[in-house]
Amino acid sequence: MTRICTCVYHFLVLSWYIFLNYYISQQGGDQRKSKVFLNGGQWKYLTFLNLLLQAIFYGVVCVEDVLKRIKGEKDIKFMTAFRDLLFTTLAFPISTFVFLSFWILFLYDRELVYPKALDGIFPVWLNHAMHTSILPFALVEVFLGPHCYPRKKKGLTLLALASLVYISRVLWIYSETGTWVYPVLAKLSPVGLTAFFSLSYIFSAGIYLLGEKLNHWKWGDTMKPRKKRK
Numbered sequence: 723m724t725r726i727c728t729c730v731y732h733f734l735v736l737s738w739y740i741f742l743n744y745y746i747s748q749q750g751g752d753q754r755k756s757k758v759f760l761n762g763g764q765w766k767y768l769t770f771l772n773l774l775l776q777a778i779f780y781g782v783v784c785v786e787d788v789l790k791r792i793k794g795e796k797d798i799k800f801m802t803a804f805r806d807l808l809f810t811t812l813a814f815p816i817s818t819f820v821f822l823s824f825w826i827l828f829l830y831d832r833e834l835v836y837p838k839a840l841d842g843i844f845p846v847w848l849n850h851a852m853h854t855s856i857l858p859f860a861l862v863e864v865f866l867g868p869h870c871y872p873r874k875k876k877g878l879t880l881l882a883l884a885s886l887v888y889i890s891r892v893l894w895i896y897s898e899t900g901t902w903v904y905p906v907l908a909k910l911s912p913v914g915l916t917a918f919f920s921l922s923y924i925f926s927a928g929i930y931l932l933g934e935k936l937n938h939w940k941w942g943d944t945m946k947p948r949k950k951r952k
Contacts, residue, residue: 728866729787735859736780742773742851758843761899768888769852772820776856779805779813806870811880814860814933819926821857827906834906864933868941871934878927885923 746764764770786805789798827835836849871877892903902908910918 725787725791729784729791731862731866732780732783732787736777736784739773739777739780742848743777745848746770746773758840761901762891762895762903766891766895766903768816769820769824771888772816772856773852775813775816776859779808782808803870807872807880809863809869810871810933810937811877811930812884814864815881815926815930816884817856817860818929818933819922821853822929823922823925824853834909835904837905864936865940869937871937874931874934877930877934881926881930882923885926889919 759766765774782801782805786798786801789801795802824835832838840849872880892907896902896907907915907918
């Protein structure tokens with residue numbers, strides 16, 4: 723019964739993220755919203771990339787849930803390993819980073835990240851769907867079942883690569899358009915930008931380690947054993 727409830731929960735969360743991605747993709751017809759997506763489209767924002775990432779993750783989870791009931795756990799080890807890698811290195815760290823970084827900057831000075839003018843463009847519920855509910859969903863997933871974490875070097879390297887790809891895109895958009903994706907970046911010097919991006923990765927790495935600690939606290943040691951050398 724518990725497993726069935728978990729499957730239903732995963733399906734509902736997947737449906738929610740699919741709905742959000744679809745709803746946002748249909749907003750291009752609104753002239754005010756189209757201006758927000760100029761110079762890079764909606765995918766220049768980490769918030770929207772995270773929503774897509776969560777939809778992909780929960781899609782993988784739902785497939786794994788179904789296969790687990792049909793074939794059993796032993797026959798779908800690859801799918802389970804992929805689910806765990808996706809969650810531990812990307813889905814959990816990025817959703818938590820989006821939540822914390824957005825609300826810290828918002829509470830300090832909302833004009834740096836989400837100008838007041840956007841209140842008339844995006845409804846309040848959508849703002850919370852994009853920046854608030856993502857954390858509870860991530861935490862529930864931590865406590866629903868154990869996730870096998872990779873070795874720290876591998877996990878942090880994958881997170882670093884994802885961060886580097888996104889930062890490169892942000893810098894490319896600025897070089898092509900002369901406009902920063904986020905208002906806060908326009909207020910920083912080159913040295914300040916370097917420090918900001920470096921601290922952002924350190925922050926996300928700290929979130930990765932926090933997720934690992936939470937997983938260990940709840941489920942014990944689930945880390946993959948090292949392969950013995952011959």
